[in-house]
Amino acid sequence: DSGVTQTPKHLITATGQRVTLRCSPRSGDLSVYWYQQSLDQGLQFLIQYYNGEERAKGNILERFSAQQFPDLHSELNLSSLELGDSALYFCASSVGSMGDRINTEAFFGQGTRLTVV
């Protein structure tokens, strides 16, 4: 158990809908990262937050957004869903921003499997 909690574990929804994925980082971790893993793309970095502020952005679609709340949990919002958005969505957390010289490792949750039908 990595200590990172993601809910829900599975989600089935229709095209055009909007969903929210939730992530609770490990206790004490300030950074949260979101990744998408689909069959043909591998693990793709979406976005990173550090202590409530956006720190890095990957190839995140405009239909997707995220935020990190004062209690440090994070939510990934996916809207106008398309069939191609079906994937595993992982959240990871680390103590620092991973830009720190400490270079702490990131711990991943077990993911949310999103199926868009």
Place this chain on the structure above:
Amino acid sequence: DAKTTQPTSMDCAEGRAANLPCNHSTISGNEYVYWYRQIHSQGPQYIIHGLKNNETNEMASLIITEDRKSSTLILPHATLRDTAVYYCIVRVYTGGGNKLTFGTGTQLKVEL
């Protein structure tokens, strides 16, 4: 981030050492080498990381060549549970936001 090259797949007999190579010939002086693994659609699991010196922990050893252009992850006594995709990642310190850029990794299959 520096690009890494790993073999697509490897096999290893249970109980033997698994040596997983990674080339990162364009690595810069401040870039760390990280290893993660992913067991069948579970969340990636951190294994080990290093900068210059060889590192060892309870899971594995990391051997980094003197020129830092390649590294090897060693699982000393592989078990069936070590069957997974292993990712070698080069991580740079930028002072700001960061990410781990995963490649395609090496599918390690441990067999009896």
